[in-house]
Amino acid sequence: MVEVRGITKRYGPHVAVNDVGFSIGKGEIVGFLGPNGAGKSTTMNILTGYLSTTEGEVTIDGMPILEYPEDIKRKLGYLPENPPLYVDMTVTEYLKFVAQIKGVAKKTVPSRIAEVLETVKITDVRKRLIKNLSKGYKQRVGLAQALIGDPEILIFDEPTSGLDPKQIIEIRDLIRKLGENHTVILSSHILHEVSAICRRVMIMNLGRIVADGNPDTLAIQHSPTGQLIVTVLGEGEKARATLADVAGVTRVTDRATEETGAVEFVLDTDGDVRPKVFEAMSSAKLTLIQMRVNTMSLEELFLQLTSGEQEVPA
Amino acid sequence: MIAVFKRELKSYFLTPLGYTFMGLFLLIAGFFFSYGNLLPRSPRYAQFFGNILFIYLIAVPLLTMRLLSDERRLKTDQLLLTSPIKVSGIVLGKYLAAFSVFLITLAVTVMYAVLVGIHGDLAVAETIGAYLGFVLLGACFISVGTFISAVTENQVTSAFFTFFALLFIWLIDLVRQIVPMDLTSGLIFAAVAVVAITVYFYMNTRNLVVAAAALLIGAGAVTATFFLRQEFFLGIMSDVLDWLSLLARFGSFSLGILEFSTVVYYVSFTTVFLYLTVQVIEKRRWA
Structure with missing residues (x-):
């Protein structure tokens, strides 16, 4: 479903993403794990067509993103690290706007909004200005925004950052539920979060994918044998x-x-x-x-894979 | 595009910005109408527009400063650019929203014309011409502001640079009169232009071969023109500045003369700046 081949993103001499390639099948829940600055957000921005690549290409359902940007963007729901909210609008106004730019058919907009409000449990704040909402609610509005176009693929960049433990658990449960009928790609620098939600983990460090697999198998594979x-x-x-x-x-x-x-x-x-x-x-x-x-715990594996490496030269 | 337009138009009136713009514009306009027409009991309404042209210098930066810069600062551009809409649609929607706020504000001043018409002898054709010219001029200035808000990430910077860009356009006719017209300075100007273009190419491609090729082609073109049509370089600076001279073209409108070429000029000027805005946003993804 999502095919990434040898993508590299350079900012001048700095390499943010270095020759990254993977493929994600329909219905998978995949987590990108890595320390801050590992290239997770850049990779996600490339997947969603927000940034272009210096080299390599992304195809979704066989369509290269540069050639069919609009068809592909219709299949994607994206929650960036900072939810892209217009804080002077109410939740409903905002979702109506997003529904329009995502190309939701005019007749179905109100029912779609009601549905999404219910899914992320923010129906009670729908008439409030976004700027007056708490961080947890803002994050949910961000999730609602990603869901409103009914996309097949959901991309969440650090969906739980800055939330309190209760909110984190709720958002995780929600993502797990969404994973039942969507392809979900999420990123996190919190380890147990990824292993709790995802059946597949890609560990990134310094712009490269250093490990890719099931969190449990990964730990065994990289353990000192015997x-x-x-x-x-x-x-x-x-x-x-x-x-x-x-x-x-x-x-x-x-x-x-x-x-x-x-x-x-x-x-x-x-x-x-x-x-x-x-x-x-x-x-x-x-x-x-x-x-x-x-076996090594995922934590130990993570530390081993993401430390003691030199910055990759350009 | 329509969704972006509607949201933007609404946001002008959800924030103090729209009201500030309208208030400021109408305050200055009202003041000049009172002093130019009401108090001296003058029916020469078209003149009013000539008097309030400077309003653009203050009002346009206010109108356009957060148009695109705020999207970037608040990262809402991530929503727009990952949605199935075209960048040109985003830019056009936003531009039209700013332009509409300007039109709504200007519509209030129609009241002045009606007032003059009731109590005196309003030169209707002249007034319509002046309105048309004023609107077109506004369209141009707002497109410059839109462009500048796309290259900045901060409202204040955006407003500041828009003000100076407009000021430059303002003073262009003065500058035109003092630039040297002789052959040598024309050649120097052409050379500087070629070097600037080369540097631009190099900065964008980081490719020495492309830059060298641009330099060679430019130098070749200048040399060839020098031998074939030397007179081309006479007054070249003044000619280039003339392309940007928006105000000099306004004069005919307030005399009630509708020049087709000027209309085309204003529309093209606006189109070029909106095109550049789209390009800046598209290009940023490749940076």
Whole structure:
């Protein structure tokens, strides 16, 4: 549905987006994750046709955005980082204006507005001036604006920034719901937000995509291979000896645990030894209370991928 | 375009801007009408427009300062430019909104003409001509203001530069009289123009080959003209300035003379500036 091929955006010598390519299928919920200045907003501005690329092209449903700007913009709903609101208008006036420029058929405008107001739950403030609304409500008006043209693809740039925790949860739920029948692309610099909403994450750093995949698989893929964490009740010494005897375990290291009365070990292993560990513990009459593959948390992965790299020269 | 036009027109009257513009315009106009026509009991109404021309210097920057600059500052341009409408539609809608506010304001002054007509002998053709000229002149100035508000991101800067641009247009006829007319200065002027165009090309493309080509073509054209039609350079500066001389062309209107060429000139001037406005906005996406 969305195809991005080798897009690069330069501002003079500065490269904001560097040779980025990906493709997003219908119905996916994709999150762009990256520190501030990683190129997320620039990428989104390019996807929506607000900015052009220095190199590369974006096609949506097979149509290059530069050749069919109007057809493509009809398919897109965009909530930029700062919601583009005319604050001197009331919510309804504003949405009516947006509906007109998005090409909503005149007859359906009032019903469409009512529908969208209901979706983002702002029906009660529809007659108020936007400038008098709270930040959370303004953000919802921004969402309503993106939805009003009934687009297939929704692009949200940092949809929850600046909101309080309750509002964040509400907006997230709303986005998840929208994801049921839209293709959603969103960006965030907050990690658990992306992993909570999206089934696919693209991590950006310094204008490049450094990782792309399911948040869980990503963490496993990038983990140090072959480590197993085992938590056993009681008898540390016996457990350690038993574990060391299991075929395929090359090293046993102690690990601090907060579980009372338990000990925890990190096993360096050769291949998947989980069944053997289980059997060994069972025959030694040791109580195994937890066993998991040592994966990096998404947080650790994020930090690893986005730190310690040099700025990409032009 | 119609949606943008309607929203913009409404926003003039949702903010103090529209009222400030109307108030200021009508205050100055009323003052000059009182002193020029009412108190001396003069029926020469067309003259009134000649007296209040300077109103544009103050009123147009006010009218156009936030037209496009505010969209950029408030990032609402992201909504407009990612919607399925053309940039030309946005610019035209906004321009027409500003122009309409101006027309509505000017419509109030028709009352003055009626007043003169009731109590004296109103030269109808002359008055209509003066109105037409005044409106066309306004159209030109508002297009300059629209252009400047597209290149700035701040209302104050926008108003400031619009004022100076209009002031320049104002003084052009004075400048024309003092620029040198001889061959040498004409050649220097042409050379400077060629260099300026080259620099412009280079700044935009960052391509030395293109810039060098532009320089060579320009230099070649100047040299060729010098040998073939030397008289071209005599008074070239004055000729160029004449293209921008809006006010000198207004004179005939207030005499009741409708010159087709002047109408075409005013309309073209406006079109060029609106075209440049569209280009500036389109080009920014490529920057």
